Every structure is written in structure tokens, then in C-alpha cells.
Amino acid sequence: MYYACYAPPWFFKYDILFGFIFLIVSLLISAFSYSIYKKCQLKNVREFSISFFFIGLAYLFQSIINLYIFSNIHSGICGALMLGNLGFLSYLGVSLHLLFMVIGLAILVYATLKSRESKILWVLLIVSASTLLLSKNILYSFFLLSTIYLGLISWHFIDNYFTNKNKKTLLVALAFVVLTIGWVDFILVPYSPFFYVSSHLLQLLAFALIFWNFSLVRKK
Amino acid sequence: MNRKRERLEIIYSILKTIQENPKNTKPTHILYKSNLSHQMLTEYLKELSDGKFLEEKTDKQSKKYYVLTEKGFKYLQDYQIVQGFLDSYGL
Numbered sequence: 549m550y551y552a553c554y555a556p557p558w559f560f561k562y563d564i565l566f567g568f569i570f571l572i573v574s575l576l577i578s579a580f581s582y583s584i585y586k587k588c589q590l591k592n593v594r595e596f597s598i599s600f601f602f603i604g605l606a607y608l609f610q611s612i613i614n615l616y617i618f619s620n621i622h623s624g625i626c627g628a629l630m631l632g633n634l635g636f637l638s639y640l641g642v643s644l645h646l647l648f649m650v651i652g653l654a655i656l657v658y659a660t661l662k663s664r665e666s667k668i669l670w671v672l673l674i675v676s677a678s679t680l681l682l683s684k685n686i687l688y689s690f691f692l693l694s695t696i697y698l699g700l701i702s703w704h705f706i707d708n709y710f711t712n713k714n715k716k717t718l719l720v721a722l723a724f725v726v727l728t729i730g731w732v733d734f735i736l737v738p739y740s741p742f743f744y745v746s747s748h749l750l751q752l753l754a755f756a757l758i759f760w761n762f763s764l765v766r767k768k
Numbered sequence: 769m770n771r772k773r774e775r776l777e778i779i780y781s782i783l784k785t786i787q788e789n790p791k792n793t794k795p796t797h798i799l800y801k802s803n804l805s806h807q808m809l810t811e812y813l814k815e816l817s818d819g820k821f822l823e824e825k826t827d828k829q830s831k832k833y834y835v836l837t838e839k840g841f842k843y844l845q846d847y848q849i850v851q852g853f854l855d856s857y858g859l
């Protein structure tokens with residue numbers, strides 16, 4: 549059984565708003581890092597840009613699904629909505645969201661590894677995609693994989709902060725730690741809708757920190 | 769360190785040296801500051817001059833010196849942003 553949504557009814561419109569905020573910030577980071585790549589031609593910067601592009605795409609699909617649900621279901625959103633009840637388009641949207649998010653995170657892991665071995669990237673992508681596609685419980689696999697990836701990414705940024713202590717590295721490290729905690733929160737959603745809200749608030753905080761760092765880096 | 773990143777730093781170091789001594793940047797001064805071999809510095813200076821990042825001039829005593837072009841100044845500005853980005857994400 550695949551739980552698509554445990555959102556409390558009052559939170560649903562905020563959920564949509566949050567999705568659009570995450571989408572905009574992700575695409576901004578992607579575009580900015582691509583402009584950095586054009587200047588420095590470093591491959592891991594290009595991969596960083598691609599990873600945020602995929603994360604942005606994942607949020608785009610999430611926003612579309614949420615809007616679709618919001619416009620079609622006016623009552624009884626409370627409780628769990630099963631993927632099977634959402635129709636083919638929603639199922640496709642949710643699957644694409646999960647797939648793009650995991651691909652984005654896998655590429656981000658590869659970018660932070662600073663490896664020149666492209667085989668590692670292919671292994672990460674194949675393992676990620678096949679785990680999702682072959683899994684009986686796609687959401688469980690998604691959260692397990694993405695939490696592992698976020699943990700690895702956070703570890704890199706924490707390490708980077710201790711190597712180079714300043715406000716920007718601290719903001720990035722904090723952002724990804726908060727994002728990981730938010731992700732773990734999401735795993736607990738079946739136990740209480742409170743976790744759904746707290747997970748989104750933590751994600752919002754993480755994206756605010758990422759955006760803050762983005763505005764600091766852009767200053768000449 | 770990544771070769772490309774090393775190269776960016778060398779170019780920054782050369783251009784920064786010229787920026788700090790706008791009217792008196794002789795090749796020996798750049799050589800000393802950038803810590804490069806003579807041959808490598810000559811290659812970099814030629815490349816930067818061809819790419820219009822700097823201009824080679826001669827003073828009254830017929831000695832060579834370098835000045836930054838607008839493109840060179842822009843590189844220095846951009847480098848700060850690139851460096852800030854790379855440092856903040858540890859890339």
C-alpha cells in the first residue's frame with residue numbers, strides 16, 4: 549500500500565505553496581551554478597547544477613500533483629490518500645517526482661565526491677533507478693535511499709565547514725542537516741500528521757538557508 | 769587539487785598582481801608573486817594577452833610591463849564569486 553499523502557486538510561494549500569518555493573529555489577541554484585560552470589569549467593560544478601535541476605523537476609511534479617489533487621478533491625483530504633485512488637496521471641506524477649528526486653540526490657552525492665570516474669555516477673544512477681523501479685514499496689525505498697544520500701551530502705558539507713569555517717559553509721552545512729532531519733521526519737508521517745507539517749517546515753527552513761547562502765555568494 | 773581549479777588560481781594570481789601594481793608590473797614581479805617557472809609564466813602571459821585579459825606595454829626605458837583590460841578586471845570580479853561558490857559547497 550503506497551501512501552501518497554497524510555497532509556492535514558488545513559495544511560494542503562501551504563503544501564502547494566512550499567512546493568513552489570522549493571521549485572523556484574532549486575532552479576535558481578541550478579541556473580546560478582551553471583553560470584559558475586560556464587566561468588570555471590569544473591565538471592563537479594556542472595554536476596551540481598544538473599542535480600539541482602533534477603531536484604527542481606521533482607518539485608515541479610510534486611506541485612503539479614498537489615494542484616491536481618487540490619482542484620479535484622474539495623473534501624475528505626484528511627487521512628491517507630492512496631496512490632491507487634489518484635488515477636494514472638497522479639501515479640505517473642508521483643513516480644516521476646520520486647525518480648527525479650533520487651536521481652538529483654545521487655548526482656549531488658557524486659558532485660560532492662569530486663571523483664573523475666564517471667562509472668561511479670552510473671552505478672549510483674542505476675542502483676537508484678532500479679531500487680525504485682523494482683521495489684514493492686516504492687515510497688519506503690525512496691525514503692531509505694534519499695535519506696542515505698542526504699546523510700552523505702550532509703557529511704560532506706559538515707566536513708567542508710570544519711575545513712573552512714565561515715558563514716557560508718555553516719549555512720550550507722546547517723541547511724543540509726535540517727533537510728535530512730526533515731526527511732527523517734517524513735518517514736514518521738504514518739504515525740502522526742504532525743510529522744508531515746514539521747517535515748515541510750524543516751524543508752522550508754533548509755531552503756531558506758540555501759537561499760541565504762545563494763544571496764551571499766552572489767554579492768561581488 | 770583539481771588541475772582546472774589550479775589554473776583558475778594561477779590566472780587570478782597573475783591578474784591580481786597586475787591589479788595591485790597598475791603602472792609598474794614587470795614580468796619578474798609577476799614571476800615572484802605567482803611562483804611559476806619562467807617558461808610557464810611566459811605561456812600564461814601570452815595566453816592572457818591573446819585572450820585580451822591584459823595588455824603588454826613598454827615604458828620609457830623600453831622595459832615591458834602589463835596592464836589589465838576590462839576583461840581582466842571582470843575576471844577578477846567573477847573569480848571572487850566562483851571562489852565563494854566553490855568554497856561554500858566544498859566543490
